[in-house]
Amino acid sequence: MARRSVKLLSWASVALAASGICLYGNKYLDPSDFGAVRVGRAVATTAAISYDYLTSLRGVPYGSEEYAQLQSQVHLRSARRLRELCCANRGTFIKVGQHLGALDYLLPPEYTHTLRALHSQAPCSSLAEVQQVIREELGQEVQDLFQSFDDTPLGAASLAQVHKAVLHDGRTVAVKVQHPKVQAQSSTDILLMQVLVQAVKWLFPDFEFIWLVDEAKKNLPLELDFLNEGRNAEKVAAMLKHFEFLKVPRIHWDLSTKRLLLMEFLDGGQVNDRAYMERNGLDVNQISRRLGKMYSEMIFVSGFVHCDPHPGNVLVRRHPDTGEAQIILLDHGLYQVLTEEFRLDYCHLWHSLIRADMKQVEKYSQRLGAGELYPLFACILTARSWASVTRGIGQAPVTAAEDREIRANAASYLPEISRLLNRVPRQLLLLLKTNDLLRGTEAALGTRASAGSFLSMARCCVRALAAHERSQASLLGRTRISLRETLSLWGLSLQELLLRVSGLQLARRVGALLCWLRQLAVPAPAPV
Template identity: 35%
Template sequence: MLPLRFVRQSRHIGERIGTKTFHSTISNEKRATTNNFRKYVFRLAYTSLGIAVTYDAFNEFQTIGSANRFLRSLTIAVKNSFDYSYNLYGLSEESQGYDELLKEIHLRCANRILEGCMKNGGLYIKIGQGVSAINHILPKEYTNTLKKLENQCLERKPDEVKKLFLEDFGQLPEEVFSEFDYRPVAAASLAQVFKAKTKDGQSVAVKVQYIDLKKRFSGDFGTILFLCTLAKKVHKNFDFTWTLRELRTDLQQELDFVNEGKNAERCSNDLRHLDYIYVPKVLWQYTNSRILTAEWIDGYKITDIESIRNDKFFIKEIDQKLFNIFAEQIFNSGFVHADPHPGNVFVRKNAKGKPEIVLLDHGLYEHIPQKLRRSLCQFWEAIVLKDRNKMQKYAHELNVEDYEKLAEILLQRPMEFNKDASKALTDKDLSYLQDMAKKHFDIVLNTLRQMPKNMLFVVRNLNTVRAIARNHGDPLDRPKHMARYAQYCLYKHDRGIVSYFKWIIRRCQFEFHLFRSSMQFWFAQCYVKLFNREKSKEILTLITAGVEDI
């Protein structure tokens, strides 16, 4: 019945093309193509039916739910592809009303994806959360819509939780704990979180995995990979298939909550010298591969600006601590939290009344070998010193040919624009910035493909942290702060008296370049305000967005 329902839905799409709503927004030339598009949709529907049957045979769907998720995902992919292809047919970026129409399509497609992720759950939500963090590349209609996946995720019936506890502990939750609230306080991509109290009176957070998650992993992963392959054939620049294949093993490890508990303890140990970071302690007697119990934390999401201000904390201070935590992981310890989205990063007051950052959800980590960490630190230092020979050298050590593109991905700002502080940005500079905004997506994919696999998580971490900082209004220069930490970690990697004096010299040179760049930027701002009023608004907007030289 499900394949037949999909065909009927697809036919319904074709029938809607002829409605007044569609015709009121298209030209006469587009009306003439309606029948062709209908035929296209019908062919696609029946082809998809054949694909579904073939896919079912090769991927061993175990339940109707698996087939339903596949068809739901395929339907959304077809609708979104058709929405863009049909409504933008014959139009160019210069066409009247193009931008408004494109925003409407973005929003419709984003809402379809959100609905699909919410209904499918599991890996779909995990990927949707990752997409929402790319708010410097993707349209805001997508990122703002998919932000809802951070906490508003798939919820299951209480009977499922009871059944899982009986399978794993041989007891019901209320028998294992003195108190257990079946109302989930959060629903993550892979599990629900409940509040409970142990028999000795300690409040705890109990993370319970969706009972069928491990069984459906292969089928859901295959579906997502299959849809990305289809998207690649239709949209040549859209190729995430290689990324998914690289990350499959890491995603499977995230399904093991024992592994997550060990990651949490290692993270806490690595960052123990930072007095503003806290990792909840794991209660191992209530933990196994599908249930994780940790101490309860009263806090709020790091993006909750109102609560931060109510606690009389400075947002700039919060960002500084956040940057230090992940810079320490990336450049020094090498054990990197790969999923630090706002739902996994809390803020609270510590015993002294000062801000403390709490890291949650330690399922996805990556280890960066010391050799890669050192090359990354040296590459970041070379960016500040504008030493292109060293940038090229250390980019090659990171297996990347184009060092400029690597720098732009790490800094999330262009490398090439007019740096002369005596005059404003030229038309050529502005054109470059605009072209970069359009081509950045392709550049990211091509450069990431060359990187070692574990570097993908570094980029994911940087993107997510940058998204949090942007939500705060970027009160602190993140690339500059990260660069200082990277340069500092070079000394940690090269201990010794001689190495220390060499590092001091490089440090002075490093700080001089930062000071000179800051002064150049300040003079450029003054010039723009005084002598180039016509372009000042546009230029200062770009500067505020973070495209100035580091």
Template identity: 40%
Template sequence: MGFLLAGAGVIAYDGVVNEFTYCGSSVRFVRSLKTAALIAIDYLGLNELDPEYERKIKALHKSSAERLLDTCLLNGGLYIKVGQGFAAVNHILPIEYTSTLAKLQDECLPTSKADVQKVFRSDFGQLPEEIYKEFDYKPVAAASLAQVFKARLPSGEQVAVKVQYNDLQKRFISDMATIIFLQDIIELIFKDYNFGWILNDLRKNLVHELDFWHEGQNAERCAKDLQKLNYVLVPKIYWPHTKTRVLTMEWMDGLKISNVEGIKRQKLSIADIDLKLYNMFAEQIFKTGFVHADPHPGNIFVRKNARNGKADIILLDHGLYEELPANVRIPLCDFWVATVMRDEAKMKVAAQQMNVVDHLKFGDVLFQQPVQMHEGPIRSKLTQEDIDYVQKVARENFDIIMSTLKEMPRSLLFVVRNLNTVRAIGNMHGDVVDRPCAMARHAQHCLYVQRGGSPLEYLKWLQRRFYFEYCLWSKAFRERLLNWYLNFLYIVGRAPPSARTLMRDIRKQDQQMLT
């Protein structure tokens, strides 16, 4: 009886003083432990010698991903943020996981009006309706760390108000400890998966993401860095109405970049949008060094420019950024261009300048596809067979890939995530723009600017640019000529019907040789 009374007293104290923060953490811990245990038991029960193994493991991937999704949604907060991160590594994890966990970008759970009011009382000492002329308590978006509401300032401007979940900062330490603990348990059971060190690196960045004042400063710096790209829009921050857990910014209407049907209805060009998207992030990665580390489709909107009828890109959610120093940024430009040009010697030199030992594996990670020199040009479009192959290579060379990630500069981890997420957006649009080449052109220009921008450097850049374009054109032209020649031989009866598809079959065979 004494233990029961003591337990009831602890729960009551936690409820009165901490709003059940620690009790909630315990519930989330038990829920997460149960999910991890059930998934582990299912996988340990599989037999690789079973003739039905491939079918069963795909079904198990799907059911396990659904369990993780449900647990992340029930736990909320950091669990959703981590789940979103795993959804982005679709070149390593099975598609059943990444496609299921991708729902976390849109299916976050809204909180109550009372919780929103608690945040405002704590940060402002006032309720929202006392600060704004209008405030709609129905959220227009619910993300992993916060909700967004529509409001109007006393001066009349329509604004978006981002409000952090009330208990998020209180539960941060316990939830992060739980996630890392469960990761350590998974590593003990499944030796092939090792993401714990990445989670430890993420922890310090998540602390910054919980500070909306810091996010507002990031937004202003981003706007300044990209001001020369007049098609990039970053919402203005209203500082008098911003605190650590409340961010008030300019309201901007637009469509999610993933809303392909809506974009087509507005008669906007997908190719124009993608080229602008790639140039925007190439400018950050290769020139400014201040890189948006969470560019999922929910953070990028598109709208029609009233003056020219073309697309503007609206970049949202500036909580998570990574800084690339010049000693990483400049060799990264060289490496990117050299990889697209298939110049292995320059790739190796640039990789060494970044303290990367295996330049080919680094290229695999950076481009999310094999870059071995006999593979032909870097592809702008990946088929499902390509993706299956990359996942197979990732599984078979997991230790090598993880060691490559560990040896590369830590600042590049979020850049890899950025590139992978942007690649996924391009794939969603049908890969209508050659992303590697588009970004290589931007990298070349950034090299010219970063090396002084003198007339001599300009001439060097012009020469490199001409050679770059010539190599791309000549490669495509040679293949086209050979294809025409083989078709001509078939027409005049000097070759079998298979000659018409010979070039395509050769490229396919080159791909299969690596599998």
């Protein structure tokens, strides 16, 4: 595996240089948009990484302890070089680097841990560049539009940065400004990545990462349209208005364009900042439950899913009215709209995983394209070992030993994981990213894989499947389905109460009673 990776990196270096030449030879592309320096950086970085793998591991017995230590050191150096390249080339490079940083099931931890820093260490545009974008979009100077405008951004991301400002009427706003040139550079960056991935796929069929380029090609234009982001924010706010704990910033449409978005200013601590929550008397378990409830509603019930829940986009604070924990959801540029068929299959799959019904897990995994790799698919979805999946993923939290086992096995199954990711529906790829980011938050809060989060998912699955069945049933059938749904939800609520009041030990004692209740009450899976 390691030797194959070394070979792959060597060929990637050659392919990158060749693709740069091809791009420059294309008379339909403007070289000034792509930039010789940007291509040169990519070539130099890839060459340095390749040389490091080739020389540092040469002559060391494969599989030995020395080999493992050296390999880890090379992984870390290479990940840092890759992070520096992303920060220097900015834009699309950072966006793809952030995505790679979330692929715990696919990349060594040295890469994922290092690349996660791109969420908080993205480069900033200068104040002059920000002012120029505002001038181009609104035709006015900053001082004419705002009573005050903070020079230092609140935060910077791959495609934009946000400044705090005060309008002349006294309202405090957040001003999201797109980085200059990112529009022009994104298409050529994606073209370069596509050439590289196609070349690597041709040389090494087992390593199929074309899905990553396909997703970037599809999603980047949407993320670069800030008017689309504003519409998404209003849609999700209306869709989840019954969650009093959720706050989505209001949009100032009169001062928003495709490259500029003005929103209500809201502040709080990042959702993974446990120290902030402790200082402010916020219950981390309540926040984790509410986060799981919110995303379960999006995925299983509504099919309209916010797909970038990294800590900088999810803030928490005390609710100004109730004093309880309030979640603030930011950055609505990237959403996944699930088809009805996919959403229902996904509901059935997760409900089967929570109940440890392996026959149904196999059936719905295969319906989602996993084929014979359904055990691997179940492990990737849940981030649990196969032993935990077969016992029931809500029975016990993830242990350090299980986490190490998952990482070790992931390294052994890279070709199978790549093949699986090319099989499954494209809709699922962003959901996997969302799952990984949410798990990272749970790990930071110490609430990972809690039974409460799985019960929230089960509750949403029951509601979604019952709603679908009611839409196709007679009046009498709808009544029966509603009764079964009520009984099932009651059973889940009772189990959650027992978990909170008496702990897992007592909940297990009544598990047999609740098990037959759920089997009786849950709507039967729809026929194939």
